[in-house]
Structures are given as C-alpha cells and as structure tokens.
Amino acid sequence: MSLTKPVAVVALGGALGACARFLLSELWPGIWTVLVINVVGSLLLGCLAEILGPDRLWRLFLGVGVLGGFTTFSTFAVDAAREDAATAALYVVATLVPALLAARLGMLAGHVYRRAVARRAAA
Secondary structure (H helix, E strand, O other): OOOHHHHHHHHHHHHHHHHHHHHHHHHOOOHHHHHHHHHHHHHHHHHHHHHHOOOHHHHHHHHHHHHHHHOOHHHHHHHHHHOOHHHHHHHHHHHHHHHHHHHHHHHHHHHHHHHHHHHHHHO
16 A cells, blocks of 8 residues: 555544544643543544554554544643643643553454454354
C-alpha cells in the first residue's frame, strides 16, 4: 500500500479529533478540560486497540488520527509548566494516573467485547 491512503486517513482523523478538542476547550476553558480529554482519549484508545486488531486503516484513522488529534500531551505539558509547583504536580498526577488506568480499562473492555462477538459468531 502506498503512503497516500494512510496519510490521508490520519490527516482526516486528526482534523476531526483536533476540532473536537478545540470545541470542548472553547466550551470549558482550563487545564482540567485537557485532563478530561486526555483520560477519555486514553480509555477510547485502549478499547480501540483491542477491538480493531490488525485493521491498519481503521487504527490509523481512529487511533493515530482522531484520538491522536483529540488528546494532547503538548498542551498538557505546557499547561503544567505554567502553573505553580503544587498545582502542576497535582495536575500531572491527576492526569497520568487516571489516563493509564483508563487505557487499561479500555483495553479490558475491548477484550471483553471481542470475546463476546467471537462467542456469538461461534454459536
């Protein structure tokens, strides 16, 4: 497969995800909105990683594109650096720990879903 199609699906997905993040940040400005976005994105990415399996284009579109554009480590890092030390430390811990747990929970949910679909298909 040439690079044209993968680049196009990542670009389209990234545009959609970044627009969604921008709109949420406009509706609810502040560092805590970015925290919620990153945790929700981690949950969804974990789930997608399990459900989609090897389907490269859907993983590129939804994972790298949509959720890559939706979540944002760079904004998270800049926001933390702009805060006083105590708020920055709280923000970092309050983002990373829930995001890691959310990713794991998403992976578990995706795994359960895939097993349920496989059982239905086998019945």
